[in-house]
Amino acid sequence: MQQLWNKEGFSRHVLGFDMQHLNTEVERQLNDAPPREYFAHAAQRLANLIDTIREQSLNSVTLLSHSQGTMIALAATLLCKKRPPDAVMLMNSPYALTDKITDALTVGGDRPTDGARLRTLQAVVDKLRPNKQFFNQKRLDCLRVGATKCGQMHFWKPDIVHPCGTPERDNHGRLYNYFNPHDRVMGSTPLQSIGWQGIPGGVLFGMQDVVKQRMLARGTSCGDEPALTPFGTLPRIPDPEPGVLPTDFWNKNKPIAKFGKLWSEPPQDQMVSVNAEKVPHPLTAEEMSTPRKKKVIKVINGKMTTEEVNVYFDEALHTADAWGARKEDGTLNEPDYAYFSSIQQREAWIDRDDVYSPGGKKRELETQEEMQERITNWYPMPPNHSTMPEHVEFMKCVVAYDLPIGYAESYRRDDWYRLMVLADWTSFQDDYFADGKLDVPAKPPGLDPETVSEQQRRADEARIHNGA
Known part of the structure; x- marks a missing residue:
């Protein structure tokens, strides 16, 4: 996330080497990209929108984000001056917890350390955690939404246990990570992000009261009871490409120069903690196996x-x-x-x-x-990068049940108009759209600034001090 404030963009040529030589995908030809500061600008706009809603009401606000939008959602959460979103949902996120050789090639010593990545994620979790206490008794008594099942017809409450169904729950103060092991963008060797393999159990242990994970994969149920789930060994591939075994992780991989494979292949015994609660109607393994x-x-x-x-x-x-x-x-x-x-x-x-x-x-x-x-005449490899948000039953039966239930007061027309203008960057209220000027905010508290070059400098100083 630190790179959202980077004044330099992606460069196709690094030390005279054309990075395109490592690219095997014709439809994704690499090109120079502008500075990344626009991401910080966009995150500040989103934070301003959330702060404005907080000034007007106690309405529930959930950020449902996908791909690069997840980085903006996380940054906006740290940038909020008032109460942050009630919940943040990440789908296919590029957020990665480990440093890789491709990071060194593209960013150099200015890239964040593993520790900085983890501490920044922890800061987001810590900022969301107080929202778990949003519903005091007074606010619950004022809530008039929904009706329970089984003929009870009570208003919704987070502590209701249905005699014929799944218990209700309060989803305030949560960070959901939805990941897909078939995502060829997030699972590429240069990324290997949490949107592909989830958050490791050791990292998740200290934040699982806030962070909840779900995996959507072939032949695997989703929304069932929490469990330690196989990741490195998935159900057999039903339609393997020529040369691919049904037991392989990817349905076709490609070599990239001397760097190994284009898509990372995890150890066969790698497991992942799927710790989100059961939903009333989980997607079954049979449903996820049906073409x-x-x-x-x-x-x-x-x-x-x-x-x-x-x-x-x-x-x-x-x-x-x-x-x-x-x-x-x-x-x-x-x-x-x-x-x-x-x-x-x-x-x-x-x-x-x-x-x-x-x-x-x-x-x-x-x-x-x-x-x-x-x-x-080129056939692009399906990236499987948007199959989660495009999966109707997943959105209806799983994601919808993870949304926080709260206040939803009606606004007057002028209030809605104000919010829509703030949300729409093409409304000429945004300096970047109107004049090309970026309003880049200062890095928020919680965004750990430690870089690899700083870490190396401290190590060198310590070695000199110790006479090594």
């Missing part, structure tokens, strides 16, 4: 053809559409393809016949036309 039908567009002999395939939760390569595929009406199947292809750079080298060259061959960079044909 759905999907029509995919393939390119065969230069022609687009459509075929129907079975798609499981962890989508396989053979279920992917050609990247530049077009529908029957001529429109692009992937709308973003037009934008990506317009900036795609030639990079493939082709051996051509040449009677004047030694060996009768010469090696040339592909032409623009050849590059366009190559990427049009």
Whole structure:
């Protein structure tokens, strides 16, 4: 999270080395990125919105975030001047607790230490924890929401135990981490984040009163009783790609230069603590093993053809559409393809016949036309990065039950308008949108600033002091 305040963005070239050489995925060509400070700017805007709501009412506020948005949600929680969100939900988060060689290549010594990463997460947990005491007796007596089951028809209370169902619970003061072992973005070797493998049990032990985890994976129930769950060994792959064993972790992996595999492969005995409570209607292992039908567009002999395939939760390569595929009406199947292809750079080298060259061959960079044909016919590996928020039953039966139940007072139209303007950065109330000026806040308390270079400097000083 410290990198949200970094004045430098991602650089494709590091010490003269082109990082694109490590990238095997055609549809994700690496490019230079602007400074990351916009993330801090966005986090401050979100914190301001939460503070404004707190000024108006006791209404419950939950941050449900996905991917990079989880970093903004965590930073906004630390930036809140008033009571923070009642709960924060992370899906497929890139937050990582360990340092990796790719961090050194891209950030250098300014990257956070393992300790700083852990202490920052702990600070978020500590800030959310007081919300667990939100419901005193007076506030509970004023709450008039819901109706209990089994014919009781009582107002909802967190301590109700149904004679025919799952006990109620108060979800205030919680940080939910929803992770997916099939996420090829979060499970990539450079990341290995908590959105892929969850938070380790040793780390979770001191914060499990606030932090709750759930795993959504093929052939595995979700929302059932808390348990120590296998992570390194998952249920068998139902539709393995050629060369893949049903017992493999990934349904196809790829080598990257000398750095090993593109996607990290955990030890087979790795376990993860799924400690969130049971929901009334958990997703069963059978449900998570059932495929759905999907029509995919393939390119065969230069022609687009459509075929129907079975798609499981962890989508396989053979279920992917050609990247530049077009529908029957001529429109692009992937709308973003037009934008990506317009900036795609030639990079493939082709051996051509040449009677004047030694060996009768010469090696040339592909032409623009050849590059366009190559990427049009490319089949992107399904990233499985958005399969959780797109899983309707998971959202209805599991995530919805994790939301805090609280006040939901109606606002007047002018109050709603004020909040919508604050939330919409395109409303010209935001200096960045209007003038390109970033309002970067100071780093909040709790954001541990320790970097690897500082840690190394202290170690060197200690060694000199001790005469080593």
